[in-house]
Amino acid sequence: MAEASSANLGRGCEEKRHEESSPESVPPGTTISRVKLLDTMVDTFLQKLVAAGSAGPRLPSGGQPVKQAFSWAACRLPRGRKAMGSEFEPSSTRAFRLPHSLCPLWPSRRPSGIPEKDLHSAMAPYFLQQRDTLRRHVQKQEAENRQLADAVLAGRRELEELQLQVQARQQAWQALHREQKELVAVLREPE
Incomplete structure (x- = not known):
């Protein structure tokens, strides 16, 4: 009987963990893969981060998942800048600068x-x-x-x-x- 009650307590804890960490409902007695658990934890963390207001200037829209919004925000370059190799150079001043190979102060x-x-x-x-x-x-x-x-x-x-x-x-x-x-x-x- 002690084993059964501890097993029920363990299942109850698992169910509580699944309910707290995932917005989706998980049937009791099933196990979640590590990848899905990590994905759920990241989503939860990002949602709490957005709710706390420290997400920065680009908040996700209503129909867009939080994780996707943050990944797109991280990949975007600032406006008016163009990627050139590993360095960023303003596109408006690009014509007035020497190429990096000719400028001794900025070796690539x-x-x-x-x-x-x-x-x-x-x-x-x-x-x-x-x-x-x-x-x-x-x-x-x-x-x-x-x-x-x-x-x-x-x-x-x-x-x-x-x-x-x-x-x-x-x-x-x-x-x-x-x-x-x-x-x-x-x-x-x-x-």
Whole structure:
């Protein structure tokens, strides 16, 4: 008797589940396939979503199933836009833009399915741009360093010239001083 009551409770739960999850009535004792159960759950979820008001701007019409309305809404492109490969471009400005193959800022990339290739195709232009920027910065810094090095060498040459002038003046002063001593010595001898 306990088994019969638990079996009835189980059937009652199944019937309750079927009644809650499906708008169609299901005879007791029948099983529902997983696909149909999933389809029913999705329909119920979408109906509750629409009832909550968070479905977005395109609500289904009265004769259209909710699931179909959402699938069509997801597949539609925004107005005034035309699909071109994997990118969308406004149809009114299409004539004024360069093709993607000629524009270096917008290389066309399509995922290959291999993460390494996709990462390489996405990151390579960025790294090349960074490398070029760093090269220009290094060249600019090297040119500035060359100018500073030339200025330092010119300053050293001026210092050498000034040292030579100081040595020449010192030698001239020493020679003059020696001559003065000799002259003074010659003048003092007669006494």
